[in-house]
Amino acid sequence: MNLRDFLLLIGICLIWAANNVISKIVVSDWGVPPVLYAAIRFAIVAAVTLPWLRPIPQPTWRIVAIGLLMGGGSFALLFMALQSVSPSAAAVVSQAGVPITTLLSILILGERIHWRRALGIALTLIGVLVVVWKPGLTISAGLLLVLASATCASLGAVLMKQMGDIAPLRFQAWVGMTSALLLAPLSLLMESPDWGQVLAAGWPFLGALVFSALVVSVGAHTLYYTLIARYEANLIAPLTLITPLATIGLGVAITNDRLDFQMIAGSVTALTGVLIVALRRTRAPIAEAQEHS
Template identity: 60%
Template sequence: MKPAHFLLMLLICVVWASNNVLSKVLVSHWHVPPLFYTAVRFGIVALCTLPWLLPMPRPAWRIMVLGLLMGGGSFALMFIALNWVSASEAAIVVQASVPMTTLLSIVMLGERIRWRRTLGIALALGGVVIVMYQPGFTISMGMLLLLASAFCGSLGAVMMKQMGSIAPLQFQAWVALMGVVVITPFSLAFEPHALASTMAAGWPALAALLYSALITSIFAHTAYYFLIGRYEANLVSALTLMTPLITLGLGSVLIDDPIGAKILIGTAIALSGVLIIALRTGKAPVAEAEEHS
């Protein structure tokens, strides 16, 4: 991966990490209903990306399924899960998307994983688990929802590679549109007081919604789709393992979460894995990346 693209991936992970903290505050502390939050976020994104909606990418069924997976599926399930799980538990479970994406990319795209990248993924994932693990970790409904969310995101990323050439903002427009169409009816049915609850949270909640829509979705996710289009899906997915580590660092800075020896050791292991993943490990991936330059 080119250094500039790796730095872009790092910036994406920083934005995602800050949004993880913000989303947890919105749903758990300010009591903004998760489906309403997701629908409004996608509504803002849909309005901003409306000029890129047409012409509709072909085949039509694939872009609609992609929108459902990466909009209505992945995000809605994740935000609902925040009602049951802590931020650290969520950070562990969502990393299941990395091996999921790797396996799906092998089966559906024929991507080949060399031993160095396999080692890097194992180190990065192992380091994240060391950092985030707490005694008493158990499976709950929230965990199952997070696993479902991770699978939706992984399948969507792999299917996006099958779409061929598509502008990232056009893809973002369809993800947002499908998200609004699917999630809004469920919010109206199951969150009857959603607007009142959100208004009660005041201007901070509105500012958080705008940040999630404009910075996290339109900038960070569009940039992520750009990188998915240029590099192997399993490579880009593996680099997202930086997100929970950055989330932990932001928690330490913003809310004084303690950092001990376990965290330092796990972070060192994870970052060594990220470095191995980011390095050019073979001629085939390099050729593919440069071919799209």
């Protein structure tokens, strides 16, 4: 990988990490309803990428399902979780999506794994359990929502493996449109936003929306897919571990996240497992890309 692309990937990971923390502030500190926030985000993405909707990727039902899972389902659940969960914990627990994707690939696509990837899956799940462990074998509802978010993204990624090549902006257009159409009515049914509180957030909230929709979804994700098409997964995927590490650092610095021995031990174990899984020899089409923020 040349220096320019390496620095570009680092920048992408830092953008994803910053967005995790910003999303926490939006839904927790500013009191913006999480489904509403996700709906507005994807409506902006859909509006900006509207010219790329056609031609429709085939089969249509599959791209709709992928868009709903990797967009609306994954992000709405994550934003709901961030109301009560720290960005650091969410970033580590969401790494469970890597082994979940592998296990779903075995069940749905009939893929096989060798002992090294099985070890990586086990380490990742052990690390996640260490992070979420509380006395009495209880797991918070927020962390369960993070796991549900990771599962949605993983199932979407597996379905994506059955699609042909899709241009990154066309993929973003369908994620944006399907997610906005799902989340807008859900927000009306599920949430009763305090519009006075939402509007009180003012320009910072507008800035968070623009950053999340344009910089993260349209910008960073599109550039990431471009790098995926250029390099093998075993080169790209390990470097994306910068995202959870940077999220932990920003979370500790900005949102006062907990960083004790349990969090450190669980994070190291989980990220080691992810690294082992990611180092498999394979070419990663857009289909294998997980949404990171």
